[in-house]
Amino acid sequence: MIRSCTFLAILLLNLAHADAQLLLNANTNPSLLDSHWDASWVSVPDTDPYGYGVYFYRNTLVLDKAPEKYVIHISADNRYKLYVNDQWIGLGPARSDPDNWNYETYDISSYLKSGENIVSAAVWNFGSEKPWAQLSLYSSFIVQGDSDKETEINTPGNWRCKQIDAYSPVISNSESLGTFIIIGPGDNIEGDKYPWGWNGNDFNDADWSTPVAKFRGSPKGIGTGITYALVPRTIPAMELSPIESPIIRKIDAHIVKRELQEYTIPSNSVRTILLDQGNLVTAYPELTLSGGKSSSIELGYSETLYNSSGKKENRDKIENMHFKGTYDIFLPDGGNNKLYTTLWFRTFRYLQLKITTGNDPLTIHSLDPIFTAYPFEEKAWFESDNDLLNKIWETGWRTSRLCANEIFYDCPYYEQMQYVGDTRIQALISLYVSGDDRLMRKAIDDFYNSMTPEGLTLSRYPSEPRQIIPTYSLFWISMIHDYLWHKPDYMFASKYLVSIQHILRWFENRIDAESGMLGPIEYWPFVDWASAWSWDNEKRIGGVPLGGQEGNSSIITLQYAMTLDQAADIFSFYGQESLARIYLNEADQLVAATSKNCYDHDKQFFADTPEKTEFSQHANIFAVLTNAVPEADKALFTERIIRSEELIETSYYFKYYLHRALIESGLGNKYIDMLAPWKEMLDMGLTTFAETHDLAGTRSDCHAWSSSPLYELLATVAGIRPADIGFRTVIIEPHPGDLKWIKSGVPHSLGDIEVDLEFNKKGKVKGSVTLPDGLKGIFIWDKQTLDIQGGVNKISMLPLDLKYTRE
Numbered sequence: 012m013i014r015s016c017t018f019l020a021i022l023l024l025n026l027a028h029a030d031a032q033l034l035l036n037a038n039t040n041p042s043l044l045d046s047h048w049d050a051s052w053v054s055v056p057d058t059d060p061y062g063y064g065v066y067f068y069r070n071t072l073v074l075d076k077a078p079e080k081y082v083i084h085i086s087a088d089n090r091y092k093l094y095v096n097d098q099w100i101g102l103g104p105a106r107s108d109p110d111n112w113n114y115e116t117y118d119i120s121s122y123l124k125s126g127e128n129i130v131s132a133a134v135w136n137f138g139s140e141k142p143w144a145q146l147s148l149y150s151s152f153i154v155q156g157d158s159d160k161e162t163e164i165n166t167p168g169n170w171r172c173k174q175i176d177a178y179s180p181v182i183s184n185s186e187s188l189g190t191f192i193i194i195g196p197g198d199n200i201e202g203d204k205y206p207w208g209w210n211g212n213d214f215n216d217a218d219w220s221t222p223v224a225k226f227r228g229s230p231k232g233i234g235t236g237i238t239y240a241l242v243p244r245t246i247p248a249m250e251l252s253p254i255e256s257p258i259i260r261k262i263d264a265h266i267v268k269r270e271l272q273e274y275t276i277p278s279n280s281v282r283t284i285l286l287d288q289g290n291l292v293t294a295y296p297e298l299t300l301s302g303g304k305s306s307s308i309e310l311g312y313s314e315t316l317y318n319s320s321g322k323k324e325n326r327d328k329i330e331n332m333h334f335k336g337t338y339d340i341f342l343p344d345g346g347n348n349k350l351y352t353t354l355w356f357r358t359f360r361y362l363q364l365k366i367t368t369g370n371d372p373l374t375i376h377s378l379d380p381i382f383t384a385y386p387f388e389e390k391a392w393f394e395s396d397n398d399l400l401n402k403i404w405e406t407g408w409r410t411s412r413l414c415a416n417e418i419f420y421d422c423p424y425y426e427q428m429q430y431v432g433d434t435r436i437q438a439l440i441s442l443y444v445s446g447d448d449r450l451m452r453k454a455i456d457d458f459y460n461s462m463t464p465e466g467l468t469l470s471r472y473p474s475e476p477r478q479i480i481p482t483y484s485l486f487w488i489s490m491i492h493d494y495l496w497h498k499p500d501y502m503f504a505s506k507y508l509v510s511i512q513h514i515l516r517w518f519e520n521r522i523d524a525e526s527g528m529l530g531p532i533e534y535w536p537f538v539d540w541a542s543a544w545s546w547d548n549e550k551r552i553g554g555v556p557l558g559g560q561e562g563n564s565s566i567i568t569l570q571y572a573m574t575l576d577q578a579a580d581i582f583s584f585y586g587q588e589s590l591a592r593i594y595l596n597e598a599d600q601l602v603a604a605t606s607k608n609c610y611d612h613d614k615q616f617f618a619d620t621p622e623k624t625e626f627s628q629h630a631n632i633f634a635v636l637t638n639a640v641p642e643a644d645k646a647l648f649t650e651r652i653i654r655s656e657e658l659i660e661t662s663y664y665f666k667y668y669l670h671r672a673l674i675e676s677g678l679g680n681k682y683i684d685m686l687a688p689w690k691e692m693l694d695m696g697l698t699t700f701a702e703t704h705d706l707a708g709t710r711s712d713c714h715a716w717s718s719s720p721l722y723e724l725l726a727t728v729a730g731i732r733p734a735d736i737g738f739r740t741v742i743i744e745p746h747p748g749d750l751k752w753i754k755s756g757v758p759h760s761l762g763d764i765e766v767d768l769e770f771n772k773k774g775k776v777k778g779s780v781t782l783p784d785g786l787k788g789i790f791i792w793d794k795q796t797l798d799i800q801g802g803v804n805k806i807s808m809l810p811l812d813l814k815y816t817r818e
Contacts, residue, residue, distance in 0.1 A: 033101055033248040034116040039082060040157045044243075048084075048228035050155035050165040052239065055172045056223045060149035063138035063196075065178040065354070067209050068152060069216050070170045072128040072163055078120045082157035083164050085132070086114035086228075086241065088147050090354075092133045094210040095122035105244045105417040105453075108146045108473050111231065111460050112239040116157075130154075130164065131210040135354055140180050142195040144418065144428050146473045148238060153228050171219040177204035178354075183337035189321070190710050192425045197337055198353050202344030246449050249416060250386040254294065256379055257286035257362055260329050275374045276303075276366050284364040285334060286378070290698040291360045291713055293413050293423050294380035296339075297352050303373025304345025308366050311338035312359035314424050314712040322707040326360070326696035334363045345371060356383050358413070358424040358713070360698065385415040387445040390758040393724045396751045400724060403689050407718040410699040411440050414715035418473070419454055422702065422711040430471045431458055431483035432537075433716045435490045436667050440718055442497050443725045446758030451494060452503060458487050459507055466513035470535070479534040482567060484514045485574040492577040495584065499737035499760060505585060511578055512590075518571050519597065523562055526621065527604030529571060530562035538566055538629055539665040540703055556627060556659075558620035565609040565617050569633035572601040576637070584736050602639045610639075615651070616658065627659035628652055628669060635672040645676035653685070662703055663688065663717035670723055679746030682727050689720055729755035729766050734788055741788035743780050743799065752778075761785050774810035779803050 055066045085093060086104045093100045100122065104113040119130070136150040156164045163169060181197030208214045231240035259269050262284055276282050291314055298310065313336030315326045324332065336359070341351045366373060393404050414420040418429040419437045438451040461469035463479065468487050470480035488511050495504045523530035535552045536559035538544070546553030558564030575598035583591040608621040609630070617634045619625040631652045634640050640648045649672050652658065661669050666685070673682060688704065695706050700717035703709040726732045730745035738759060747753055747770045756765040762783025769778050776792050784801040791797075793810045 032117045032119060032121070033244075034082065034118055035244065035247060039084075039116055043084065043155065043157070044230050045233065046230075047234060048153075048155045048230075048241075049162070050153055051167060051224040051227050052151045052153045053166045053170065053172070053222035053224050054149070054151050055174050056220050058150065058174050059138075060151075061136075061138060063136065063140060063180050064150055065133065065135045065175045066150065066152070066172060067131065067133055067175055067206065068170050068172045068222070069129060069131045069209065069214075069219065070154075070164060070168065072123070072130060074123060074125055074128060076125045077123055078160070080118060081120040081123055081161055082116060082118050083130075083161060084114050084116050084155040084157065085153065086112060086239070087132070087134045087152045088112075088150060088239070089136045089141055089145050090134070091152065092354075093117065094129075094131045094133075095119050096124070096128055097211040098122055101248055103244065103417075105246055106144060106146075106473055107242070107457070108460060109148055109238065110240050111242050111456075113244045114153075114241050115244050127212055129210060129212055129214075133354070135178075137180065137195050140182060140196040142427060143193040143475055144426075144471075144473055145195070146475055151225060151239075152222070155228055167222040167224045170222050171216045172222045173206070173216075173219040175204075175206065177201045177206075181338060181340055188335065188337070190425070192337070194337075194425065194427050195355065197339040199340040199342075200351060201342045202346070202349065202351075203342070205344070207346075246417065246453055247386055249383050251295075252382045254292065254380050254382045255289075256377065257288040259284060260287045260361075261285035266329055271375075271378055273374060273376050275372055276306075276368050278368050278370050278372050280366075280368050282364070282366045284366070285329070286362040286364070287329075288360050288362070288380065290409065291358070291413060292380060292382055293356050293358050293384055293416070294382045295352050295356050296362070297350055297377070297379040297381060298341065299348060299350045299376040299379075300341070300343050301347040301349070301374040301376065302345055302371050303343040303368055304371045305369030306343050306367060306371070306373045308341040308343070308364060308373075309338050310341065311336045311363040311365070312357045313337075313361045313363070314358065316361060323709070323712075324695075324707070326698070326712070328696070334361060336361075336363070338363075343373065348376065352381075360712075383416070384412045385417070385450055387412060387415060387441055387447055387450075389444060390446050390756075390763070391444040391725055392754070392756050393729060394754040395728075395747075397683070399686065399690055399693075400683070400728075400750075402693055403686065403720050404724060406689075406693060406698060406700060407440075407721040408444060410713055410718045411437060411444070411715050411721065413699060413713050414718075415441065415450060418457065419450065419715070421471075421716070422714050424713065425711055428471045428474060429454060429457060431468065431480070431486045431490070432470075432664065433714070435486050435493065436664075436719050436722070437715045438490060439493055439497075440715070440721045442493075443722055443757055446760075448494070448498050448500075451490075455487070455490055455494065455507070458490075459510060462510055462513070466510075466517040467534075468510075468514070470537075480537045481518070481532055481534055482536060482538060482570060485518070485570055488514060488574050488581075489577055492581055495581060495736055496733050497738050499739065501584075501737065504581070508582070508585065508587075511581065515575065515578060515594070522601075526563050526608055527600060528563045528565070528568040528608060528621075529601075531560060532562070532564070532567060536560055536564070536567060540662045541627065541629070541659050541665075542704075543625075543627075543659045556619050556629065557622075557625045561620075563608065563620050565605050565619055565630040566627065566633060568601055568605050569630065569637050569639065572598040572605075572637045573633060575601070580736075598637070602637050605634075606639050614657070615648075616655070625659070626657055628655075628661045629659070629665060631658065632661070632665075632668050632672045635675055636668070646678055649673055649676035649678055653681075663700065663714070663719075667716070667719040667722075670719065670727070674727055674746075679727050679730075679744075680748045682723060682746055683748040683750070686720060689717075692717075725755060725757050729753055729757075730791075731755070731757045731764055731766065741782065741786060741799075742791060743788060744791035745776070759783060759786060768806065775808070777807045779805055
């Protein structure tokens with residue numbers, strides 16, 4: 012998209028206020044939730060409804076006076092950007108599916124004035140090149156006024172529209188980049204064909220068309236012939252904040268380090284300019300240009316640079332490194348101070364400008380990124396005398412922010428897909444650090460909406476094509492269990508009880524009668540990207556342990572047993588004790604069968620299958636978490652899991668479960684010693700945490716499943732965790748290791764929980780724990796407990812052995 016550069020000043024003034032215009036759970040017209048809308052879905056006439064296209068819509072509102080309130084509801088397929096009087100108001104719809112198609116509600120009154128007003132929207136459909144996370148029916152657009160006072164805004168009404176031929180797709184696919192990428196195309200924008208000033212009052216739209224009405228808008232659950240079942244958006248507007256411009260690091264072959272200031276490329280020249288943002292970001296690039304008619308500008312985006320072998324090195328390294336990435340193409344029309352930006356955001360640390368000028372010189376005035384992500388607020392904190400932990404906190408939170416938008420992302424550069432396995436960890440982090448549960452609730456509901464007739468969730472959603480990882484359906488139940496323990500919204504979780512039963516029944520039907528373990532598992536029985544479980548091009552799957560497909564996998568059987576325990580906890584809370592007992596009994600039987608078939612008495616480890624030819628950390632982690640290992644043996648057993656070189660090692664992702672086993676075994680004070688892989692990433696110059704351990708070959712440099720240390724620093728090191736369902740009471744049990752002091756806090760529905768503690772070499776702890784009014788709990792230190800309550804609680808405790816020595 013192109014705008015005049017005067018819009019940049021307007022943008023900076025108004026982005027901070029954009030969220031105020033988006034109304035969530037507002038007191039809007041209730042009939043819009045139980046009746047067909049007056050407005051219709053519309054499209055631009057004589058266009059391909061399924062193919063690539065960018066469409067602009069305009070509506071001229073003439074008002075006697077500026078209204079105190081003017082509420083509209085809007086949606087589109089694929090997406091829209093909304094403007095009022097040349098000001099960018101919002102974008103959407105929040106990603107969903109046709110059976111639950113989101114619409115946004117805005118009060119645009121503060122942008123309206125007496126006289127003529129222009130409400131406009133850019134709508135686009137990426138057609139066959141759309142992101143895999145973008146579900147779609149066909150190009151369409153709808154606007155509905157909230158009441159009789161806003162009927163002029165209804166589509167089709169007075170709207171005018173046009174397909175914009177200035178746009179065409181730039182394809183960066185798996186073949187061109189040499190790796191899997193499914194985020195949609197870049198933008199090729201021809202300035203000569205662009206309708207400058209189209210969303211302002213002075214533009215003449217006389218040659219634009221009247222939109223074609225297709226069918227009336229319908230809320231979910233109303234009517235027949237359902238296309239888009241409209242539901243109100245439940246998450247806030249994405250953050251849009253200006254950030255510092257990147258610095259120039261290389262011009263052609265010359266390495267430099269200087270700020271990007273006004274820069275002119277002479278006529279009939281070729282320049283390649285490499286820029287470094289300093290940190291990985293997700294942002295809309297704003298490129299302001301003058302002149303340069305017949306020039307071509309290719310703006311590329313990459314997480315890192317590559318050596319001559321196509322491998323990654325230290326992410327700060329510039330010399331002898333090469334650029335590879337996605338890109339956009341801008342073709343200036345020769346005008347002055349023209350601002351080019353993209354329809355969708357880009358992910359980058361490094362940018363590359365490849366410029367070819369014609370007979371006119373080209374001036375680059377600025378390149379200003381506008382950061383975007385879900386608006387999580389960093390309400391938790393963690394400080395200590397170990398600077399590594401402070402750096403891990405900063406980097407982990409950046410990773411988590413970039414992997415959260417309208418859905419949780421596995422990674423922002425390559426896929427932008429919401430997977431259950433990743434999302435469970437991301438959701439816990441967001442609950443602990445921000446206290447904001449809205450994106451977690453949406454994710455749980457998204458996966459619920461993906462349920463298949465046979466009783467499983469899809470592994471990722473929204474998604475086209477469909478994918479099923481049965482183990483991820485189990486983790487969806489774990490997510491609900493997590494939510495129930497951390498948030499006191501019991502009605503929300505109760506919605507999913509029947510679906511939980513369906514999933515568990517699917518697994519129950521696959522128990523092998525002879526072994527008592529799970530038999531063959533269809534689809535993709537993914538566990539982890541362990542190096543030993545590589546991708547199989549013939550089967551088109553990877554990350555699958557021995558027995559995953561063939562049956563009798565100790566890993567998947569014990570994960571199922573763990574999930575049954577969690578389900579029993581859920582159903583017991585809701586008063587369904589008989590079902591809870593059934594699940595507990597089934598879990599015990601699965602654990603007993605796995606122990607009988609897979610425990611190797613010589614190695615003193617659980618094998619991955621009864622044949623006992625392969626052993627992994629994963630099987631033994633679940634053995635600890637399901638109590639297949641006796642309580643008295645857990646500490647020594649878990650230490651052996653960590654030390655053993657015979658076991659297949661977990662990835663960053665599955666280390667979350669390794670750390671859970673560590674805590675379950677009473678070894679929480681060893682957690683900080685487990686952070687060497689995260690130090691290695693920081694030493695390699697990463698500004699976010701990577702997908703896999705192979706830092707030279709890892710695809711993604713930003714994967715939030717690797718950010719689990721944020722959760723552990725709060726829940727394990729600071730020791731703040733719920734004591735019961737709904738977080739009605741709290742346990743504070745710090746595991747400082749060798750730390751001398753900790754200052755930490757976590758948001759709670761009643762207020763902040765704060766920990767300020769010092770530790771000496773003799774094992775004494777002193778300091779304070781502050782709880783919000785109405786919250787009670789216990790402080791645990793070396794198996795000793797102290798009751799704590801709302802207000803400041805002074806702490807001074809000796810270790811148990813020293814206490815008894817003194818007594």
